Amino acid sequence: MGALFYKDEMKQFLDIIQRLSRTSDEVLLNVRQAIACVEDIIHIGKVTIDLSVPQTKLRAQVQNFSSVLFLKEGVYGYQPVAHSFRTGDGGTVVITFYAMDGYLWDEEELSEIKILSNLIFCAFRIENMNSLLDKAVTTDLSVDMPNVSGFMRFATEKFARGLLEEYIGVYFNIHNFKYVNNILPYIKADEVMGMYVNMLKKAISSEEIVARLGGDNFVALINVENIERFIAYISNINIVYQNEEDEKKFNFNATIGASKLKDISRIGEVMHRISIAYQVARQQESTEVVYYKDEYYKDVAKQKEIIAGFQRGLEQQEFVVHYQPKVMAKDKTICGGEALVRWKRQGALVYPIDFIPILERDGSICKLDFYVLDKACSLLEDCMKNGLDLPRISINFSRKHIGNPFLVKEIVKIIDRHKVPHEYVEIELTESEDFRDYIVMAKLIEALKAEGISTSIDDFGTGYSSLNMLKMTSIDILKIDKSFIPLKEECDNKKKECIMFENIAHLAKELGVMVVAEGVETESQYEYLKQMGCDIIQGYYFDKPLTPEEFVEKVKMVTY
Numbered sequence: 001m002g003a004l005f006y007k008d009e010m011k012q013f014l015d016i017i018q019r020l021s022r023t024s025d026e027v028l029l030n031v032r033q034a035i036a037c038v039e040d041i042i043h044i045g046k047v048t049i050d051l052s053v054p055q056t057k058l059r060a061q062v063q064n065f066s067s068v069l070f071l072k073e074g075v076y077g078y079q080p081v082a083h084s085f086r087t088g089d090g091g092t093v094v095i096t097f098y099a100m101d102g103y104l105w106d107e108e109e110l111s112e113i114k115i116l117s118n119l120i121f122c123a124f125r126i127e128n129m130n131s132l133l134d135k136a137v138t139t140d141l142s143v144d145m146p147n148v149s150g151f152m153r154f155a156t157e158k159f160a161r162g163l164l165e166e167y168i169g170v171y172f173n174i175h176n177f178k179y180v181n182n183i184l185p186y187i188k189a190d191e192v193m194g195m196y197v198n199m200l201k202k203a204i205s206s207e208e209i210v211a212r213l214g215g216d217n218f219v220a221l222i223n224v225e226n227i228e229r230f231i232a233y234i235s236n237i238n239i240v241y242q243n244e245e246d247e248k249k250f251n252f253n254a255t256i257g258a259s260k261l262k263d264i265s266r267i268g269e270v271m272h273r274i275s276i277a278y279q280v281a282r283q284q285e286s287t288e289v290v291y292y293k294d295e296y297y298k299d300v301a302k303q304k305e306i307i308a309g310f311q312r313g314l315e316q317q318e319f320v321v322h323y324q325p326k327v328m329a330k331d332k333t334i335c336g337g338e339a340l341v342r343w344k345r346q347g348a349l350v351y352p353i354d355f356i357p358i359l360e361r362d363g364s365i366c367k368l369d370f371y372v373l374d375k376a377c378s379l380l381e382d383c384m385k386n387g388l389d390l391p392r393i394s395i396n397f398s399r400k401h402i403g404n405p406f407l408v409k410e411i412v413k414i415i416d417r418h419k420v421p422h423e424y425v426e427i428e429l430t431e432s433e434d435f436r437d438y439i440v441m442a443k444l445i446e447a448l449k450a451e452g453i454s455t456s457i458d459d460f461g462t463g464y465s466s467l468n469m470l471k472m473t474s475i476d477i478l479k480i481d482k483s484f485i486p487l488k489e490e491c492d493n494k495k496k497e498c499i500m501f502e503n504i505a506h507l508a509k510e511l512g513v514m515v516v517a518e519g520v521e522t523e524s525q526y527e528y529l530k531q532m533g534c535d536i537i538q539g540y541y542f543d544k545p546l547t548p549e550e551f552v553e554k555v556k557m558v559t560y
């Protein structure tokens, strides 16, 4: 009797119970097999387990189960011996051994049973710890939703089973969650996020996944047949948040990129495709889903390359500034020049269209604008030193500067560094889509004016509300966009283009604002514009943007 621990059967018991198990079902299976190895030696009739673990942050639900771990055929169980254990997170596990009918365990066997119970408990505890650890790694615990690791695990599992093609990958960002953060304190905004997450969880089946990447970014794998419904759902989520004082209603839309998951050769491609589709959706400010295309990859790669090369380009002085003359309509004298930047990259001259929109999105454009202002002031300074009086130079300043409270100070600092009188500099601003910006812009224009620096509105007419711009700001100069400059035949036939241009020019005159026509290419356009009272002409008709040396030579020539 006894001496179980010296027997081969006990060795087998230990081997089996120590097997790695990932789920509680796997532990149950192992424990059953392990007990079967020693049941004869120690006369076991039945073994049960009762588990009761409370809800915790890591465990969404209370875990309660009772299970028969072992039952010898035709046996009821006799002389129960129960051992109770505490789990680290406040739960209890009771393991009860029953002897075979009529058998009485002696002292030594009872202590062996105690050790077996301990080993069984350890097996469950290890599994429990593993699963909690696993949950911690794969879950965003602040909202109890899978995180990127959880998402990748799900995707990898579908990929391994060849099921990925049945899914559409989705990457989305809540549109305007920023607004919630603006009007509610953070703790409350987190609650709204929790409500949003719960609504997302309701929108998917058990064979789908939605995961939070962080902030208000999410990814999902949705069955092909459910995708339209899911997209419609996340495009219109309504949340009513009950505050102490009042009720806040939110309607959330989303910026959405998606991709079919055919021909995926490595799992990393899933995230790669959907994040590119999302970036394109964001750039296009699309209200529709943007589906991944291979060419998007090239676009995004090119953009990344531009952003990555920008700082170096600036340091290496790869950016050069060209100047396009502005000419007085009445007598064709040169009265100004517009500074237009180009990027000398790998021996080629790259034009603004290929890098300015990218730098604008990235925000680096602001640095470039100051750089161009510095170059223009440096040219003005050099010419003044050499006794040549250059006309006023205008510099394009991106809308991205709006909101920089030190903008005027920084502009003035650069101009003063070159000892250039302020009236030699003009700042070109474009209209904004955001109404609130007009107030800031009006203040900015006033502040520049107070420093003796004039401002012009570039591309006038193409913005969101050009008339508001005129009404709300004390602008000095309007540069009417090329698209509003009529062609000859349009003027002859008094087409809509002509009527619009004439009225814009008339309105500006009445308000005492100077009118510049951009993109003037022909003699007849010039004649027409002069007749319409347009003050200044800029365009290929006179000159394309010139190198600084060419521009200086043109200025010396004085008139065209």
Ligand code: C2E
Pocket: 324, 339, 340, 341, 351, 352, 353, 356, 365, 368, 369, 372, 396, 397, 398, 428, 458, 459, 482, 518, 519, 520, 521, 538, 539, 540, 541, 544, 545
């Ligand atoms: P913009 O400020 O409206 O500049 C006028 C653009 O029209 C220039 O293009 C100029 O070369 C082009 N242009 C001039 N005359 C004619 C013409 O007769 N016909 C036609 N079809 N086009 C003409 P560019 O140099 O390619 O610049 C494009 C835009 O890039 C500029 O439009 C401006 O918005 C932006 N940009 C250029 N340099 C800077 C800069 O330093 N900072 C910022 N923020 N933007 C810049």
Ligand code: MG
Pocket: 338, 396, 428, 458
């Ligand atoms: Mg301009």
Ligand code: MG
Pocket: 458, 459, 479, 481, 518
């Ligand atoms: Mg323009």
